[in-house]
Amino acid sequence: MIIEREVLIIGAGPTGCVVATLLARHGHQVLLVSDDGREGGLPVETMVPGASRTFERLGWSQLLEQPDPHPFLHPGPSRRGRCWGSSMLDIQPLDRSQRGWRFLRPGLDHWLQEQAVQAGVELRKHTRASGPLPSSGQGPVTLSTPDRSVIVDAKLVIAATGRSSAPPFLPVEIEERLPETIALSTIVEDATEETDVSIIEAVVQGWIWWLPLGDGRASLALLCDPAEIKAIGRVAIWKRAIESAQGPARHCTTSSTRGTLATARLNSISSGLLLAGDAISAIDPLSSQGLEKALVSAEATALAARTVLLGDASAATMGDHRQRWERGLFRIHRQRALDLYRSEMRFPEAPFWQTRHAVVDSKQTVPNLPVGLLCPSPQLQLHPRWVAAGDRLVSKDGYRLATSDEESIDHFGSVPTAALIELVGDQLPMSQLHRRASQIAPLVQQSPATLTTILGEMCRLGWLVEKSSTT
């Protein structure tokens, strides 16, 4: 049997639910399917305070703010502890604005699915999509339940299938990754000590994450290296790590009951199939920002999808835009994770730490303030940037290097890139900066110090080449 739908979204985790809800609110006919697997991360996950802005944009602030919260939601612990970079366990109080939230993931996923259904989404549970998915982002997909199979012919297919998304199901390749990581975890049933403090602790084998659930239990996870598990065994690595802990984890006598893939990786896809959330880029759990990043990715995907459905851009153009957008965000998170790993230097012989310290980072140097003669790189090209305008994306004049794999830039802060390109022209002696800027309307209000900083940033990006004023 073949059925037709405007949009098919595969995966009803947080990402799939948000994309589906946003598209349904705009009147699109959306089928959302879920195989009810719980891929995600841990049974309980934290949500960073910054996610409240995303909830506000989605019209869901009441979930976080209501005085009588849902049973799957607890405010984050009132203290945060770290044993990182030194053997001292440092515990700091957090004020309300720094605490974030703790979610029982099955409850959160269920609530998000309900929001999608209320927005008009057709949700089919216990339904698995089989691949390979159409790389053009359009066409038939087979859906199977335990009893039967149907083929859905959709105008737009979106994959929100989580961290383990890979070929042959999806036409992707891994473009960037951090070292392989597994999360071993368990729920500690009687966590009588330290009931309101979350703790991250570096140990020889990796790092330990202690998160009290607020009901006398705690989630305990060890993030470690799968190669070491293979070499010394899961039981031994867990035992050694727990025994060396300084925090409340040291009292745990339970073995790990789950093993979850937790490697940070960026998938690359060169076709029109839209990917969202962890399906395209999954970040290191060390940042605790996976859910927030997934929700933001979902919003961005919904905008790209709507732009295709309205006929304002092709699926291929939006696929390219999404890839560049995710790449930029992934690199920011990658950098943060690497900086954190580098701030722990106590275990130089340990394989977990050696592999992470060995990753060559793409950190770029702090820009210098230019003083000489600035010339544009011959590689600099005018290329549109897709920016949000209400319910869709519109193209704005932007620039990027021909060799760049990230998005074009249309503004540096509040300053339009086009005005800066006009300022530089064929060449700009820095001694003439003030006089020239005073003749370009969008630059008149900018101080020479601000403009010099921006020009330094353009040099750092390789857009401008600085020559000494005498050459």
Ligand SMILES: Cc1cc2nc3c(=O)[nH]c(=O)nc-3n(C[C@H](O)[C@H](O)[C@H](O)COP(=O)(O)OP(=O)(O)OC[C@H]3O[C@@H](n4cnc5c(N)ncnc54)[C@H](O)[C@@H]3O)c2cc1C
């Ligand atoms: C160990 C660990 C700890 C983490 N802790 C945190 C934390 O504390 N805070 C935080 O913010 N983030 C955390 N994260 C990250 C967070 O779990 C993810 O970022 C988030 O789940 C991504 O949501 P998603 O909807 O993109 O993917 P998922 O939640 O993985 O959902 C994908 C869904 O698609 C379904 N699916 C897959 N294939 C198919 C198919 N063929 N047909 C039908 N359905 C399919 C899956 O079953 C699943 O339900 C953690 C991650 C890990 C690994």
